[in-house]
Structures are given as C-alpha cells and as structure tokens.
Amino acid sequence: MNSAKTNYVAVGGFVLAGVAGLVVAVALLTGRTGSADTYYTAYDNVTGIKYGTQVLFEGFPVGQVEAVRANPKAGGPRFAVEMSVKSGWAIPDDSLATIAASGLLAAVSIDIKAGASPNRLKPGADLKGSSGANVMSAMSQLASEMGDLSQNNLRPLLTSINKYVDSLGAVLEATAPALLRNMRELSDDLARRTPAIIASAENFSGRLDAAGQRLLNDDNLKKLDRSVANTDRMASDLAKLATDLVLTRQRIDQLLDEAKGALGDSRSELAAGMKDLGHTLDVVARNIDSVTHNLDSTSRNMNEFSRHIRENPGLLLGGKPPRDEAARPQ
Known part of the structure; x- marks a missing residue:
C-alpha cells in the first residue's frame, strides 16, 4: 500500500514538474518572464497577427501581441495592435514595427527595427507600423497570374x-516526295x-x-618602290x-601693316593734295566755257590755216598767194 502511494506521489510530482517546465518554456518563448510595458502600433493588413504572436527587437524576443482591434478612425490604419514588451526595454522613438517572417513556412512576428534617435519611447506610446511583404500572398498572386497567363x-498559342x-504536315506530306526527288536530282x-x-x-x-x-x-x-619614294618626296615638297x-602670308601681313602705317603717316599730305585737286577742278569748272x-x-583758225596751205603751199616759204582772176578788173 505504501509502495502504491509512493508511486502515485512520484507520478504526480513528475507531472507537476512537466507542467511547470512547460509553463516556463512558454513564458521564455513569449518573452513573458516578468513585468511588461504596453506599446501600440497599427496596420492596414494583420494577416497572421493574433494574440500570442511573438514581438522581436532586432530579432531578439522581447514580448508578444496582446490584442488586435479594428481601428475606428477614418483615413488611418484599419487595425490597432497592442503589444507587451519586457519592462524597461529601451526602444528609440523613431523605431519601426514591421510584420515579418523568418522563413517561408515560419510563423509571422512583429520585428521592431531600432531607430537612431537618442530619445526613448515611454510605455503606452505608439510605434510606427510597416506591413512587410507577404511571401505566401505574393506566391498565390503569382500562381494566379501564371494560371491566367x-x-x-x-x-491559344x-x-x-x-x-x-x-x-x-499536310503540305509536307503532299510535297515531300517531289521535294526529295528534286533534292536527289540536285545532288x-x-x-x-x-x-x-x-x-x-x-x-x-x-x-x-x-x-x-x-x-x-x-x-x-622597283617601280612601286620608286613611286612610293616619289610620293614621299612630293609629300616633303608639299610640306x-x-x-x-x-x-609668304606673314610677309604679306607685315607689308600690309607697313602700308597701313605709311598711309597713316601721309594722310595729312593726301588730304592737302585732295584739297588742291578739288580747288583745281573748281577753277576748271568755272572757266570751262571760255x-x-x-x-x-582755235579749231576754226586751224581749219582756215590748213585751207590756205592746201591752196598755196608756198606760203610756208614766204610766197604770195596767186592772184584771183575772177577779181581782176575789166
């Protein structure tokens, strides 16, 4: 009888120890091993987020999700999430709470990405939420698009x-014999x-x-060599x-510069000459009639003189003109 009681006590103690170990393991896994601070965040999609979802800080377990509620505020995120985090855990106020999964088949968790701000969030404050990529949803959408494609x-293709x-196949079946025959003839x-x-x-x-x-x-x-040599000499001569x-161009430029200088030096003399020429032309213009x-x-006199010479060339030697018979007295 005492042996049976001893066995019952041993089995009961073992069961209690197992339950206690299970409770401790669950508490360690959820991060609920002591007092906790409450924080809030919000998302438009909370797929996989429920009570007990693990909360991580840079991958380290620090708490769990306590509740998920619909957000009645219009224009904002549609769901509010309440999280419990180890008491005294320092969270920068610019941290980001992201929904993530460590693997393709792993459970969804909320991973808090630490910010760089020196200020710390107070318990009860709001964390900025960011919905991560849902791999299963993306794969489902891809499968749907592939099925539609x-x-x-x-x-149809x-x-x-x-x-x-x-x-x-029908065309080849009809034309293959003739085609093979032509290929054989061609070969x-x-x-x-x-x-x-x-x-x-x-x-x-x-x-x-x-x-x-x-x-x-x-x-x-040899002719080609001479042509190449002549080409080289011609290139040298051209150079x-x-x-x-x-x-030559430099000398012409120098000559033009000297001509410009000489023209500049004699500009006053040219101006005086032009003035005299103008005066002369003016005098000629005034006396042109006379x-x-x-x-x-003078032209008439020369004509008269030439007429007398033709009539009496002896005038050039001092002779007298012949007497005009028509003017002789009767």
Whole structure:
C-alpha cells in the first residue's frame, strides 16, 4: 500500500514538474518572464497577427501581441495592435514595427527595427507600423497570374501552333516526295559537275597566281618602290610649300601693316593734295566755257590755216598767194 502511494506521489510530482517546465518554456518563448510595458502600433493588413504572436527587437524576443482591434478612425490604419514588451526595454522613438517572417513556412512576428534617435519611447506610446511583404500572398498572386497567363495566352498559342503544325504536315506530306526527288536530282547533278567545278577552280587559281607573279615581278616592285619614294618626296615638297606659304602670308601681313602705317603717316599730305585737286577742278569748272570758246576759235583758225596751205603751199616759204582772176578788173 505504501509502495502504491509512493508511486502515485512520484507520478504526480513528475507531472507537476512537466507542467511547470512547460509553463516556463512558454513564458521564455513569449518573452513573458516578468513585468511588461504596453506599446501600440497599427496596420492596414494583420494577416497572421493574433494574440500570442511573438514581438522581436532586432530579432531578439522581447514580448508578444496582446490584442488586435479594428481601428475606428477614418483615413488611418484599419487595425490597432497592442503589444507587451519586457519592462524597461529601451526602444528609440523613431523605431519601426514591421510584420515579418523568418522563413517561408515560419510563423509571422512583429520585428521592431531600432531607430537612431537618442530619445526613448515611454510605455503606452505608439510605434510606427510597416506591413512587410507577404511571401505566401505574393506566391498565390503569382500562381494566379501564371494560371491566367496559361489559360488566356499559352493555350491559344499552343492551339495556333498545333493548327500550323497540322497544316505544315499536310503540305509536307503532299510535297515531300517531289521535294526529295528534286533534292536527289540536285545532288546527282552536283556530283556530276563537281570534277568540272574543281578543275575550273584550279584553273582560276593558277591564272590568279600567274597574274600575281606578273604583277609582283622585280621590275614592278622597283617601280612601286620608286613611286612610293616619289610620293614621299612630293609629300616633303608639299610640306615645304606649306611652310613657304605660311612665311609668304606673314610677309604679306607685315607689308600690309607697313602700308597701313605709311598711309597713316601721309594722310595729312593726301588730304592737302585732295584739297588742291578739288580747288583745281573748281577753277576748271568755272572757266570751262571760255576754254571751250577759245578751243572752238582755235579749231576754226586751224581749219582756215590748213585751207590756205592746201591752196598755196608756198606760203610756208614766204610766197604770195596767186592772184584771183575772177577779181581782176575789166
């Protein structure tokens, strides 16, 4: 009897120890091993967030989610989340509470990314929330888009390809014998013509080689060398000519500068000469009528003189003019 009681006590103690260990393990996993401070954050989507969701600070467990409530404020995040964090845990006031998962199949948690502000949040304050990427949702959306792509694009494409393949198969089935026959005839004709083609190619190669030898004989090579040398000399002469042209241009510029200087020095003399010329032209213009009259008189006198000379050339030697018979008295 005492042995049975002892066994019952041992089993009961073992069960109590297991329960206590389980409670301690749960408390350690959730970060609830002592007093806690309450903080709040808000999200538009709280998929996977519920009571007991682990709260991490830079990956270190510091608490858990206590409650998720709908946010009645219009225009703001739709859900408010209450978190309990180890009492006295220092959280910078510019920290960010992000919904994240450590792996593809891992449970969702709230990871607090520490900010750089020296100021610390007080218990009961609000943390800025940021919804992380939902891998499963993204994969589901990708699978949906792939299904839509397969249904609306790939399937019609495969149908069209199958139709074209069937059409091509029918065409090949109808034309393949003739095509194969033509290919066989072409192959036979090519086989018959191959020796002639090879002979023509060899003949062309020989003629090309002979032409190359004639073109590149010693005499032509010497002429080519002389042409290259002449080209070099011509290039050198052109370079010298260019240098001479540059010097000539410099001399012309210098001559023009000297002419400008000489013109500047004699500008006063030129002005005086132009003034005198103007005065002379003015005098000529005023006396042009008398000059013209005198020239006219002189011209008439010269005409009269020439007439007398023609009638009596002896006047030039001091003779007298012949007597006019018509003027002789009766």
